Amino acid sequence: MSTSSNVAPNDLSAFWMPFTANRQFKKAPRMFVAAKDMHYTTADGRQVLDGTAGLWCCNAGHARPRIVEAIANQAAELDYAPAFQMGHPKAFELANRLVDLTPDGLDHVLFTNSGSESVETALKVALAYHKVKGEGSRTRLIGRERGYHGVNFGGISVGGIVTNRKMFGTLLTGVDHMPHTHNLAKNAFSRGLPPHGADLADELERIVTLHDASTIAAVIVEPVAGSTGVLIPPAGYLQRLREITKKHGILLIFDEVITGYGRLGTPFGADYFGVVPDIMVTAKGLTNGVIPMGAVMVSADIHDTFMQGPEHLIEFFHGYTYSGNPVASAAGLATLETYKEEGLLTRGADLAPKWEEALHSLKGLPHVIDVRNIGLVGAIELQPIDGQPTKRAFSAFLKAFEQGLLIRTTGDIIALSPPLIISESQIDEIVTKLAGILKTLD
Numbered sequence: 001m002s003t004s005s006n007v008a009p010n011d012l013s014a015f016w017m018p019f020t021a022n023r024q025f026k027k028a029p030r031m032f033v034a035a036k037d038m039h040y041t042t043a044d045g046r047q048v049l050d051g052t053a054g055l056w057c058c059n060a061g062h063a064r065p066r067i068v069e070a071i072a073n074q075a076a077e078l079d080y081a082p083a084f085q086m087g088h089p090k091a092f093e094l095a096n097r098l099v100d101l102t103p104d105g106l107d108h109v110l111f112t113n114s115g116s117e118s119v120e121t122a123l124k125v126a127l128a129y130h131k132v133k134g135e136g137s138r139t140r141l142i143g144r145e146r147g148y149h150g151v152n153f154g155g156i157s158v159g160g161i162v163t164n165r166k167m168f169g170t171l172l173t174g175v176d177h178m179p180h181t182h183n184l185a186k187n188a189f190s191r192g193l194p195p196h197g198a199d200l201a202d203e204l205e206r207i208v209t210l211h212d213a214s215t216i217a218a219v220i221v222e223p224v225a226g227s228t229g230v231l232i233p234p235a236g237y238l239q240r241l242r243e244i245t246k247k248h249g250i251l252l253i254f255d256e257v258i259t260g261y262g263r264l265g266t267p268f269g270a271d272y273f274g275v276v277p278d279i280m281v282t283a284k285g286l287t288n289g290v291i292p293m294g295a296v297m298v299s300a301d302i303h304d305t306f307m308q309g310p311e312h313l314i315e316f317f318h319g320y321t322y323s324g325n326p327v328a329s330a331a332g333l334a335t336l337e338t339y340k341e342e343g344l345l346t347r348g349a350d351l352a353p354k355w356e357e358a359l360h361s362l363k364g365l366p367h368v369i370d371v372r373n374i375g376l377v378g379a380i381e382l383q384p385i386d387g388q389p390t391k392r393a394f395s396a397f398l399k400a401f402e403q404g405l406l407i408r409t410t411g412d413i414i415a416l417s418p419p420l421i422i423s424e425s426q427i428d429e430i431v432t433k434l435a436g437i438l439k440t441l442d
């Protein structure tokens with residue numbers, strides 16, 4: 001047994017790292033010790049260009065003064081206030097700011113501490129909404145193959161990534177999945193939205209025919225599936241999903257944990273696609289990744305449906321000790337202010353043409369079977385090594401890290417999502433380094 005007295009200061013064994021090959025990592029650890037703007041500093045003093053905004057979350061770059069200061073001040077002024085039956089001004093202020101920012105029709109906010117919790121919150125709101133409305137038979141939840149909605153039980157049930165699901169029993173019952181939209185045969189090297197596949201939304205009609213609309217509560221999708229390798233929706237697909245869900249009284253949930261807060265060059269994916277969901281799930285960029293926080297925006301109809309019955313009774317039995325935590329709320333407000341001051345929620349649109357050109361210059365290099373892009377997101381899909389899936393992309397990741405560039409890989413896909421403060425020359429740096437790496441990969 002370890003005690004504090006027998007653990008060496010830099011012993012790596014105690015921390016069981018998330019989504020990491022622990023034994024491999026601990027043999028050759030990759031440590032960051034500092035970060036500023038577009039760069040991380042490694043333990044051995046090297047600068048690493050952040051090509052992934054941390055984990056899709058540091059949209060304004062690192063150690064931004066306004067956010068750092070807001071957190072320090074808030075911790076000193078009001079560190080914590082009970083989240084249930086008590087309030088503090090900044091949580092209300094942040095909710096108001098978010099409602100102003102989100103598309104019209106999303107008027108109320110529930111706070112959480114992560115993307116995963118935001119997903120659970122959204123699914124529970126959807127189920128309870130139908131129940132309160134007197135349509136309690138609507139209990140089914142529909143997700144999509146290759147969807148990622150965090151790691152809690154609701155999220156992995158509607159999610160569609162087999163490795164995240166197969167160890168954990170029967171998951172939620174009454175869940176069905178639409179097919180994913182990834183189609184290399186028809187859409188490889190599309191720029192922006194792929195042209196083929198809008199008809200895949202009609203699979204929802206098939207599911208409705210199978211189960212009947214009266215049993216379905218909600219459909220949840222990421223506007224752009226991020227963690228599964230940047231799967232961009234075919235042109236017209238999300239609009240079609242909106243039509244079908246509306247027709248059948250099914251709630252549409254957009255999981256905007258990645259697409260929210262400027263990633264696509266618009267404040268939210270809903271703005272990019274001109275499709276307003278009934279519920280929007282966010283986290284990550286809400287606080288620039290600095291303090292854990294998520295926010296779930298819901299329509300007035302959903303909110304108002306709960307606001308009935310005796311006023312002294314709790315309307316929705318759900319919430320977290322840290323829902324709307326004061327320090328997180330302060331971080332959120334300072335983050336939104338930083339985005340506003342620097343125009344970051346739309347800067348991705350200005351950079352998108354340059355980003356697209358730069359990424360697609362990698363077409364034709366060894367192993368590259370697809371390049372895709374939208375806003376400030378990109379993916380380079382590699383041909384897997386026979387019998388050793390994921391290995392080729394992971395060695396690209398290791399080489400990039402050695403050469404001072406942080407990328408992210410999932411399967412054999414390299415995903416890129418730099419902070420929205422990136423310069424054009426830093427875009428060139430990412431692509432030049434990647435081109436060099438691709439030429440040297442086995």
Ligand SMILES: Cc1ncc(COP(=O)(O)O)c(C=O)c1O
Binds near residue numbers: 226
């Ligand atoms: C679309 C989506 N939903 C949910 C999550 C889960 O967020 P968290 O890791 O904060 O729980 C993620 C994380 O990458 C995500 O991309």
